[in-house]
Structures are given as C-alpha cells and as structure tokens.
Amino acid sequence: MNKMLAALVPAVLLAAAAQAQSYENSDARAKEIIGHVLKNTTGYDHYAVDMQMQLILENGKSFQRQIRQYVVEQPDDFERTVGVFKTPADVKGSKILMYAHADRPDDQWLFLPALNRPKRIANENKSGAFFGSEIAFEDLGNAKLKKMEHHLVREETYKGRNYYVLKSTPASKYTSYSFIEIYIDKATYLDGEVRYFDKKEKLYKVDVPQYRQFKKNTIWLPVRQDMKNVQNGRTTVTTWTNYDFTYQIDPSYLAPEKFMKME
Amino acid sequence: MPASSAAPRAFFDAYFEFLRKWRHLIVWGMLLLVVALTSGVRLLRINGDLNVYFDKDNPQMQGLEHIHREYEKTDNLLVVVAPRNGNVFTRQTLDFIEQLVAEAQRAPFVARVDALTSYQHVSSSGDDLTVRSLVENARTMSPAELARVRRIALADSMLLKRLVSPSGHVAGLFLTANFPKKDFISEGPTLIKFMQEALARHPHPDIDVHLTGTVMVDNAFAESGAQDMATLIPLMILVITALVYYFSRSWISTLTSLAIVLLSAAVSMGIIGYMGMEVTASLTSGPVMIMTIVIADGIHVFTSVILAMKRGLGKEEAVREAVRLNMVPLFLTTLTTVLGYLTMNLSDSPPFRDLGNLVSIGAAVGWVLSILWLPALLLVLPLREQMARTQAKVFNFDFVGVFVTRNWRRILVVTALTSALMLPFITRNKLNDMFLDFFSDSLPVKQATTFTVNNLTGIYSIEYSLGAGRAGGVTSQAYLRKTEEFAKWFRQQPHVIQVSSVVDVVKTLNKTMHGDSASYYRLPATDALGAQYLLAYEMSLPQGQNLTNQINIDKSSSRFRVVFQNMYTEDLRKIELAANQWLRDHAPATMYFDGTSTSVMFRYLSEKNIRFLIEGFSLGILTIVICLMLATRSFRLGLITLLPNVLPSLIAFSIWGLLVGKVGMAVAFVTSFTLGIVVDNTIHFITKYKRIRREQDLTPEEATVETFRVAGSSMFVSTLILVVGFLVLVLSPFQLNSHMGMLSALTLALSLFYDFLLTPSLVLLLERGLRQRATPAPRAAPAPDAKPAMATT
Incomplete structure (x- = not known):
C-alpha cells in the first residue's frame, strides 16, 4: 500500500507539473499570437476614414449613423481618434476624442456644438454602448487586446478555416463580459470571429470582422464588422470606406482643447 | 319525468x-x-400570464405589445428592502442592496436591474461629466458620504416612489425580465427561486424583504x-x-x-x-x-x-x-x-x-x-x-x-x-x-404587494408611447414641452403616485451640464441641445443601464408612465378617458396614444x-x-x-x-x-x-x-x-x-x-286564477312510503 502510494505521489506531482508547464506554454503562446495580431494591425501611422454604422433591429428596421474618423498612432501608447458625427441630423457636428491607452482605461471627451464646450466623460466604466449600437466602448479598436488576459484554449477548424481559440478576460472590473473567445486565423493572424459572453457566462454578442490590406500590403485594417447581439437579436454592421493615409492631421488637434476644430 | x-x-x-x-x-x-x-x-x-385574459386583437393589448417592442418587456420582479431601523441609508442596508444587485445581474432571464445603488447618477465638476453608480462599496462609506447619497436620492424624481420611499425607509430593486418562451413552469419560477436562494445567501437579520411585481403575480x-x-x-x-x-x-x-x-x-x-x-x-x-x-x-x-x-x-x-x-x-x-x-x-x-x-x-x-x-x-x-x-x-x-x-x-x-x-x-x-383583488389576503404575494403599495410604489399604471413624428423628435422643444404639460396634468389627478417621462432625464442633464445649478432644472433652450445631452448621457451609461427602456432607437417616440395607488376600476376609467381626451385636445396628432397597461386592459x-x-x-x-x-x-x-x-x-x-x-x-x-x-x-x-x-x-x-x-x-x-x-x-x-x-x-x-x-x-x-277563492283544504298527505332521497320518478 505504502509502496504504491510512494510510487503514485511523484507520478501525480509530475503530471501536475507537466500540466502547469503546458498551461504556461499555452499562455505564452497566446501572448505570442496576440502580439502577432497587434503587429499585423498597427504601423499605419495615421489615416482618415468614413465610418458608417447600420443599426438593424430584431424586426428588420434599420438606422444609419455616420462618423468621419481621424486616427493617429501613438508610438509610446496606442492611438488617438477624433470622430466627427455626420448623421443623424440632431447630433451632427458633435465630436468625440478618444485616447486608446495600452495599459489603462481609455479617455474620452465629447464636444457638443449646442453647448459649445468639450466635456470629459470621466467614467471608468466602458461597458456602455457606442452611439446606440451593439458595440460597447470597451469593444472599440485593438487596444482592448492589451488589457486582457489571454489563454489559448484550443485549436479549431471552423467554416473551413483553421483557428487558434483564445479565452480572454478583460482586466477592468467594470466590464460586462465574463470572458471573450477570440478566433484567430492561423493563416493571417487576424481575428475572424469574437464571441462575447456576459456575466452569466451566456453567449451575448458575436462579432465577425473583415480586414483588408493597405499601404502596400504592410497592414491590415477593418473594412467591415458585423456585431450581432444574440440576446436581443439586434445587429450593428459597421463599414469603413475611403481610407486616406495621405490626409494630413496636425497632432496638436488631437487634444481636449482643440479637437472640436476638426471637421 | x-x-x-x-x-x-x-x-x-x-x-x-x-x-x-x-x-x-x-x-x-x-x-x-x-x-x-x-x-x-x-x-x-x-x-x-395575466395577459391570457385578453384577446390578441384587443387594442390596448396591441398598444402594450407596441410598448414592449419599442422599449422593453414589462415582466418585472420588484424586491422591496425594508430595514427594521427605518433607514435604508446605512452601510449595512446599502451593502445588502449592492450584493442583491450583483446577484440579480447574474439571475436567469434578467435583462436589466434598476436599484438605488446602481442608479446612474450624473454629476459634473468643471468640464468633467461623470456618470456613475450612486453607491459603490457601501461597506466603506463614511457618514458624510451616506448623508450625501441620501440627499441626492431623496431629491431625484427618477428614484423617488420608485426605487426609494420619500422618507427613505424602504428601497426597491426593479428587475426587468425577458422570458423568451413565456413558459411559466421553466422561466418565472426559475428566476424567483434564484432570487430566493440569493436572499438566503446574504443573511439579513435586521432587514425585511418582500418580493412582488408581475413575475410574482403571474407565478x-x-x-x-x-x-x-x-x-x-x-x-x-x-x-x-x-x-x-x-x-x-x-x-x-x-x-x-x-x-x-x-x-x-x-x-x-x-x-x-x-x-x-x-x-x-x-x-x-x-x-x-x-x-x-x-x-x-x-x-x-x-x-x-x-x-x-x-x-x-x-x-x-x-x-x-x-x-x-x-x-x-x-x-x-x-x-x-x-x-x-x-x-x-x-x-x-x-x-x-x-x-x-x-x-x-x-x-x-x-x-x-x-x-x-x-x-x-x-x-x-x-x-x-x-x-x-x-x-x-x-x-x-x-x-x-x-x-x-x-x-x-x-x-x-x-x-x-x-x-x-x-x-x-x-x-x-x-x-x-x-x-391585486384577485388574490385573497392569505397569499404571500398579496401581502408583499400590499406592503409595497403602502410603502414604496403602486402596481397599477398607465403607459403611453408618445410619438414625436420624426426620428430624433423626442428632444424637440415642442415635444418636450407638451410631454411636460401632460405630466403636470397627470400629477394633479387623484390616486397618482408617480409620473415618469423623458422630461425628467433631459431636465436633470440640463442642470448637470450647467454646473448642477438648480435653476437649470428645466427644459434645454434649443432642440439640438436636448439631443446632444442625450448623446453625451448615452455615451456615458454603462451596459444594461441605457435609455432604451424610455426612448426608442431612432428617438421618434418616448415612453410615458404613470403609477397609481390602489383604486377601483371606475376611478381608473375616469382618469384614463380624461387623459386620452387631454392628449386629443392639447397634443399634436402624432403624440396621440391610447393609454394602456395590464390594469387598463x-x-x-x-x-x-x-x-x-x-x-x-x-x-x-x-x-x-x-x-x-x-x-x-x-x-x-x-x-x-x-x-x-x-x-x-x-x-x-x-x-x-x-x-x-x-x-x-x-x-x-x-x-x-x-x-x-x-x-x-x-x-x-x-x-x-x-x-x-x-x-x-x-x-x-x-x-x-x-x-x-x-x-x-x-x-x-x-x-x-x-x-x-x-x-x-x-x-x-x-x-x-x-x-x-x-x-x-x-x-x-x-x-x-x-x-x-x-x-x-x-x-x-x-x-x-287570482280571483277564485274557493280553495278546498288539501287532503292529508298519504303516508310517505320512504322513497329514497335521490328518486327522481
């Protein structure tokens, strides 16, 4: 009996160690994959783009939102974006300045032309909807990837393509997700599908992004994103058109005091 | 025979x-x-489901379904928290409510939780606009902070007589549930059981808790x-x-x-x-x-x-x-x-x-x-x-x-x-x-509801979806002014406990955007201002707390809700007909809506x-x-x-x-x-x-x-x-x-x-015949020969 136990204990310990080793490896691998994704999608320096959001209700009715975006990469941080609202008419001319940080909650300022003053949205809580859409502030951009803990949980062939599946947990205590499953295409190192799970660990939203290569095929940027809220049946389809990498943006305009001057 | x-x-x-x-x-x-x-x-x-009592083509039923479609479902569970010391603004009670909110957010079928603690309070200092939960980490709050929260809550028209009583002795958690199958065996009871277990997980010796709302009534x-x-x-x-x-x-x-x-x-x-x-x-x-x-x-x-x-x-x-x-x-x-x-x-x-x-x-x-x-x-x-x-x-x-x-x-x-x-x-x-009168007093839900009605809020209501005629119209001056008038009219009617409309939201925002100055608790000066306030507000609200339960997606109509005390069907009839008439007489045609609710139906x-x-x-x-x-x-x-x-x-x-x-x-x-x-x-x-x-x-x-x-x-x-x-x-x-x-x-x-x-x-x-008087005395009845009682022949 004792002998058996004596033999068993090291075996168990060994197995546990191997298991830990593999977890460690998988986490390291996940980090590597995310690094690859970020490398794929950064390095654009700056650009202007027209963003169009179509909010489709469960009954098929849909509404348009148009925003002109100016994005400038930040070498030591992540990116800064100015969005100028074009439609609907009642909020036309409203502007939003967003600082996407690599290591802390993002900052936002909103300029309301009717009030003629910028207001800092001083919330740490980024779980709210962006412009009435199914996209939350915390879903915007790729800086979010830097503020999550990633685990490689499996590899999967899905709709004819091979994916790494990461289980990622946002660091913010205000997040509305328990975890997110990110499907990273093994061939392109881009996210092919993102599944958001709510606090009850039930599937909440499914995001299918589409990328295109720009700047002489050195960088991938999104051209379309279908975000479907499976719980309320609503979908937000976002398209980005007219990427302009030559548009000159004065970096000093990407600041709370001046962003309202962008048109 | x-x-x-x-x-x-x-x-x-x-x-x-x-x-x-x-x-x-x-x-x-x-x-x-x-x-x-x-x-x-x-x-x-x-x-x-209470709604089984109505035919599908009933116009008030259709009105209610319209409201469900445009805003949110009205299945709800109200958890009423009544501390024995008569004050909800204590570390112990607020902490208890916070824990219940966290539980409720994990509860099955719950789409939204509104409560005193998670209420999104807007404040501004300088050019910072802060929208955050009214109470966070109640356990660590100082007496001064408790007093501040009490002051804010008891002055907020969106909380009062809904999520907190005017004297601050009772508070409520309002859970909005979404039952996809409308199955009363698998859905409602599951939610109720979850909440009852949640209550058991959080001992509350000095706090009484009552459960009511449509989920409880249906159950x-x-x-x-x-x-x-x-x-x-x-x-x-x-x-x-x-x-x-x-x-x-x-x-x-x-x-x-x-x-x-x-x-x-x-x-x-x-x-x-x-x-x-x-x-x-x-x-x-x-x-x-x-x-x-x-x-x-x-x-x-x-x-x-x-x-x-x-x-x-x-x-x-x-x-x-x-x-x-x-x-x-x-x-x-x-x-x-x-x-x-x-x-x-x-x-x-x-x-x-x-x-x-x-x-x-x-x-x-x-x-x-x-x-x-x-x-x-x-x-x-x-x-x-x-x-x-x-x-x-x-x-x-x-x-x-x-x-x-x-x-x-x-x-x-x-x-x-x-x-x-x-x-x-x-x-x-x-x-x-x-x-409420359908149940005898012996049922717990009747007792809980009676307590709620006596201490916090009513269960009878009338709802309207007031159309503004065009997308984005709900923030126009004319629309807001008319809605405000309608609310004012309702507040003068008997039995009315609470009136809630988009006007409260816009006024609160106007005040906040002007340095919390009380004199700005009024409608904004221009159409665009109202719209942009809402944009700012919506951009700041966390998930699950947005305005979609009050304003429809393209902002072409908003919800208007009146809560009543207990009353008779006849009283409700008078108010409802008068309100519909008021809308017909005073509001533009696009705003007209036949008031509806389960009580109205x-x-x-x-x-x-x-x-x-x-x-x-x-x-x-x-x-x-x-x-x-x-x-x-x-x-x-x-x-x-x-x-x-x-x-x-x-x-x-x-x-x-x-x-x-x-x-x-x-x-x-x-x-x-x-x-x-x-x-x-x-x-x-x-x-x-x-x-x-x-x-x-x-x-x-x-x-x-x-x-x-x-x-x-x-x-x-x-x-x-x-x-x-x-x-x-x-x-x-x-x-x-x-x-x-x-x-x-x-x-x-x-x-x-x-x-x-x-x-x-x-x-x-x-x-x-009536006149004929000669009635011969009946012969003595023959002795009954014991025919069985059930004999029909």
Whole structure:
C-alpha cells in the first residue's frame, strides 16, 4: 500500500507539473499570437476614414449613423481618434476624442456644438454602448487586446478555416463580459470571429470582422464588422470606406482643447 | 319525468338490448377510451400570464405589445428592502442592496436591474461629466458620504416612489425580465427561486424583504391554480363521498357515483389537453364544477335501479327501468347546463371561454358515462338482493306542500314585496377588476404587494408611447414641452403616485451640464441641445443601464408612465378617458396614444363583461324558456316558471351588493351558468306535478302536496350537493374562483327556496286564477312510503 502510494505521489506531482508547464506554454503562446495580431494591425501611422454604422433591429428596421474618423498612432501608447458625427441630423457636428491607452482605461471627451464646450466623460466604466449600437466602448479598436488576459484554449477548424481559440478576460472590473473567445486565423493572424459572453457566462454578442490590406500590403485594417447581439437579436454592421493615409492631421488637434476644430 | 312515459318504448328496448349484449365491451372499451382521452392531460400547460385574459386583437393589448417592442418587456420582479431601523441609508442596508444587485445581474432571464445603488447618477465638476453608480462599496462609506447619497436620492424624481420611499425607509430593486418562451413552469419560477436562494445567501437579520411585481403575480396565478387542483379536488372527493354515502347509505352507490364524477373531470381535462387549451387559474375551478354538476346524474340512475329492485324487479329489469326513466330527463338537464356554460363563449376573455367549454364537455361526458357506462357496469357488477333493502336517507317535505297550498297568494305578495325591496341593492355592486383583488389576503404575494403599495410604489399604471413624428423628435422643444404639460396634468389627478417621462432625464442633464445649478432644472433652450445631452448621457451609461427602456432607437417616440395607488376600476376609467381626451385636445396628432397597461386592459375587460352579463343572461333566459316550454309542454307554464329561475340570480346579486359590493368579471358569469343548473329543479317539479295531475285525478292543491312528497327530497338533496360543491370553491386563494363559488352557492340555495315556494304558487295561480277563492283544504298527505332521497320518478 505504502509502496504504491510512494510510487503514485511523484507520478501525480509530475503530471501536475507537466500540466502547469503546458498551461504556461499555452499562455505564452497566446501572448505570442496576440502580439502577432497587434503587429499585423498597427504601423499605419495615421489615416482618415468614413465610418458608417447600420443599426438593424430584431424586426428588420434599420438606422444609419455616420462618423468621419481621424486616427493617429501613438508610438509610446496606442492611438488617438477624433470622430466627427455626420448623421443623424440632431447630433451632427458633435465630436468625440478618444485616447486608446495600452495599459489603462481609455479617455474620452465629447464636444457638443449646442453647448459649445468639450466635456470629459470621466467614467471608468466602458461597458456602455457606442452611439446606440451593439458595440460597447470597451469593444472599440485593438487596444482592448492589451488589457486582457489571454489563454489559448484550443485549436479549431471552423467554416473551413483553421483557428487558434483564445479565452480572454478583460482586466477592468467594470466590464460586462465574463470572458471573450477570440478566433484567430492561423493563416493571417487576424481575428475572424469574437464571441462575447456576459456575466452569466451566456453567449451575448458575436462579432465577425473583415480586414483588408493597405499601404502596400504592410497592414491590415477593418473594412467591415458585423456585431450581432444574440440576446436581443439586434445587429450593428459597421463599414469603413475611403481610407486616406495621405490626409494630413496636425497632432496638436488631437487634444481636449482643440479637437472640436476638426471637421 | 318529462316525456319519459311518452318516449318510444321500442327505442329504449333496442338501446337496452345493445347495452346488455355488449356490456363487457362497453365497460372495458369505455374505460380504455377514458384512459386514452385522459392521457391528453399530459399536453396541458399551466399559464399564469395575466395577459391570457385578453384577446390578441384587443387594442390596448396591441398598444402594450407596441410598448414592449419599442422599449422593453414589462415582466418585472420588484424586491422591496425594508430595514427594521427605518433607514435604508446605512452601510449595512446599502451593502445588502449592492450584493442583491450583483446577484440579480447574474439571475436567469434578467435583462436589466434598476436599484438605488446602481442608479446612474450624473454629476459634473468643471468640464468633467461623470456618470456613475450612486453607491459603490457601501461597506466603506463614511457618514458624510451616506448623508450625501441620501440627499441626492431623496431629491431625484427618477428614484423617488420608485426605487426609494420619500422618507427613505424602504428601497426597491426593479428587475426587468425577458422570458423568451413565456413558459411559466421553466422561466418565472426559475428566476424567483434564484432570487430566493440569493436572499438566503446574504443573511439579513435586521432587514425585511418582500418580493412582488408581475413575475410574482403571474407565478401566484399559476401557483394558486395548482394549489386549487391539489387541495380543492381531494376536498371535493371527500365531500362527495360523505354526502352521497350519507344520503344513499350504499357503498356501491357512493363508489360508482364517485367513479363517474372523477372520470368526467379527468376525461374533460384530457380532451381540453388535446384541444390545446392552457390551464389558467380560472380554469382550475372547472374540475370542481364538473364534479358538482355530474354527481347528480350517476345518483339518479343508481337510485332508480335500487327503487326498481325494491319493487321486486330483477337486476336486469331494474337497470332497463333506470335507463328508460332517466335517459330523457338527464339529457334535458344536461342540455340546459351545457347551454348555460356555453354562453360563456360570449366572453371577451379566453380563460372564461375555456372554462365554459371545459365544464360543458365535462357535463356531456358525465351524461354519456351515466347512461352508457354506468348501466353496463351495473349489469356486470354482482348486485346482491340486499341492495334492494338499502335504506336511503329521506326528507319529508309534505309540510312545505301543505304550507304552499294554504298560503300561495301570500307567498306571491311577499315575493313581490321582498323582490321590490331587494332588487335595488343590485346597483350597490361596484365593478372592480383590479388584479391585486384577485388574490385573497392569505397569499404571500398579496401581502408583499400590499406592503409595497403602502410603502414604496403602486402596481397599477398607465403607459403611453408618445410619438414625436420624426426620428430624433423626442428632444424637440415642442415635444418636450407638451410631454411636460401632460405630466403636470397627470400629477394633479387623484390616486397618482408617480409620473415618469423623458422630461425628467433631459431636465436633470440640463442642470448637470450647467454646473448642477438648480435653476437649470428645466427644459434645454434649443432642440439640438436636448439631443446632444442625450448623446453625451448615452455615451456615458454603462451596459444594461441605457435609455432604451424610455426612448426608442431612432428617438421618434418616448415612453410615458404613470403609477397609481390602489383604486377601483371606475376611478381608473375616469382618469384614463380624461387623459386620452387631454392628449386629443392639447397634443399634436402624432403624440396621440391610447393609454394602456395590464390594469387598463382589465378595466376594458370588466366593461365588456357587463355587456356579457346582459347578453349571456338574455341568451340563458331564452334557452331555459324554450327548455321549460318543451318540458312542460305548455307555453304559459313555461313562461311563468321563468320567474323562479331568474329571481335567484337577481336576488343573489342584490344580497351580494348589500354584503360585498364589489363585482369582478368572474361573478358576471355566475348568472348565466347557474341558470342552466337552477332550471333543473323547476323541470323536475313541473313535470312531476303534471303527471300526477294527469294520472292520479287530484286537485291542483292535492297534486302539489303529492309532488312535494315524491320530488321534494330529491330536489333538496341535489341542490344541497350543488351548494356544497360550489362552496368548496370558496376555499380557493384565487378570489375569482372563490367569489364565483360563493355567488353560485348563494344563487342555487335561493333557487331551492324559490322552487319550493314560488314555483308551486305560480302553478296554483295559473290553475286557480287570482280571483277564485274557493280553495278546498288539501287532503292529508298519504303516508310517505320512504322513497329514497335521490328518486327522481
């Protein structure tokens, strides 16, 4: 009996160690994959783009939102974006300045032309909807990837393509997700599908992004994103058109005091 | 018995031959059929949704569905937190609420949680706009912070009388639930169970917690229905066994009657299962009613057999005699009952239509079992000689006959006088269908809701979806000003507790954007300003706290909600009609909306039930007049004996007006379905009287006494069983059922009274005329030769 136990204990310990080793490896691998994704999608320096959001209700009715975006990469941080609202008419001319940080909650300022003053949205809580859409502030951009803990949980062939599946947990205590499953295409190192799970660990939203290569095929940027809220049946389809990498943006305009001057 | 003697003998002989030849097949085959039909019970689903009471094409229902589509579902669960120290703004209580909010956010089906702690308070300092939960980490709050939160909360129109009481002694968590399947077994109870377990996980010795809201009310509907099934039916079985045994003194009689009753109830439930009906709390009174009504059929057949065997007939002959005697009368009484219940199909409310159809089916099944299965069974069963010596309980009502023949003129005068005196009290019945009153005070949900209404907020409401005519229109000056006026108008109306609209949100934002200056708590100066405030606000709200429950997605309409104290249906009617008129007179056409809510829908249903009451009653009267004329074979007699059948309901309603005074929709049906039951006694009395007159050459007075001798006991016993059966329903915690039972029992008891006194008086009036005074004293009644109570012939 004792002998058996004596033999068993090291075996168990060994197995546990191997298991830990593999977890460690998988986490390291996940980090590597995310690094690859970020490398794929950064390095654009700056650009202007027209963003169009179509909010489709469960009954098929849909509404348009148009925003002109100016994005400038930040070498030591992540990116800064100015969005100028074009439609609907009642909020036309409203502007939003967003600082996407690599290591802390993002900052936002909103300029309301009717009030003629910028207001800092001083919330740490980024779980709210962006412009009435199914996209939350915390879903915007790729800086979010830097503020999550990633685990490689499996590899999967899905709709004819091979994916790494990461289980990622946002660091913010205000997040509305328990975890997110990110499907990273093994061939392109881009996210092919993102599944958001709510606090009850039930599937909440499914995001299918589409990328295109720009700047002489050195960088991938999104051209379309279908975000479907499976719980309320609503979908937000976002398209980005007219990427302009030559548009000159004065970096000093990407600041709370001046962003309202962008048109 | 009507028509029995004249019924074609050949038909009954052929029928009996069939019964005798195939008796084993009938007994076992029908049992198999019964089992097959009863298995439909498995298809029955319990539905506790209040909305089942309304037709889908009801305009208020459509209005409510519009609101559900545009904003959010209104299924909700309200958790009321009442600390014993009378102050919710303590570390302990706020911490408890915070923990409950966290639990509720994880609860199944919960789409949104609104609470004092998670309320998104907007504040601004300099150019910072902060939107955050009013309370975070209550455990670590200082007294100063607690005081600050108290000050903010008790001054916020969006929290007050909704999530916190004005004195701060009670707070609420408002859970909005989204039930995808609308399944009341798997959804509502799951949520309730989760919250009850959550409450158990967080000990709260000094805090009382009450659960209410539509989820609880719907659940109570389903639960009280199930409870009815579980308690009333066994009780009914007990009552039937006791009564039948008491009167028949025969176990075989008791068991076979019980079998017929149970099989009728089971088969009819099975049939409605196959028909796809849903079990509602109202439908659960059906089995008890079926049992009550059907019990008489079996007893009639059985006692006829015993009577015949007493006369010395063999078993087979006795059964033949019973079939011959009972087939037509049972058909007639069943027909009147079925017709009475079928009038419930005139109702606008599906559950009551279902109930009418269920009892009709049950009565018909009972009839088939009584004239087909029971005789075949009796042929198969070894009925022993001693059956013939069974001594059944008999009541002697000769004295009533003697009394009536001596006093029939006085009886007519007294009846006229008491009727004239009583009938005006009908008008004291105030129409009331406020759904909280559907439950008796013994139910926990009633107590919780009463506490909530007394301390925090109301459960009755009216809702509007006010259209602005164009996308983005809800922030226009004109729209907001009109909405504000409407809110102001509502606040001046009686019974109003709280009015909430988009105006509160916009005003609060205007104030916040101007450095929290109280003077800016007004509508913004331009259309664009309002729109942009909302943009800023929405961009700041966390997930699950957005404005979609108040403003639709393209901002072309907003929700307007008024909460009331407890009140009568009539008060609601006044306010609702006045509000709709106000909108028509003062607001642009795009803003017009017929106010709606579950309470409003019940009010319309209530009104339609009054119409039903008149229609159903008229149709019922027409039906029984025809039946009476057929049964009595006399136009005059049929017409005049209508009186003792109509008066019981009317007088019962008068007594109800005097003693209770509140009439809900359920009691509206009592008049129509009791008609079909009440008429049976009259049919029994008149047909027997006529036969006695014809066959025995007696004067009207002598015939009256003789009729009481042969029929009085069975009329009394069958009415007694009916009264007791309906009284069983009084024990239901569901007031619709208990009131229905109470009023039915009252009507039936009165009907016996009228059939004993008024019916014979009217017959004598017809026979003798009003003027003729010469009334020969009736001969002494022949000694009763102990006919069993149930004998109908």
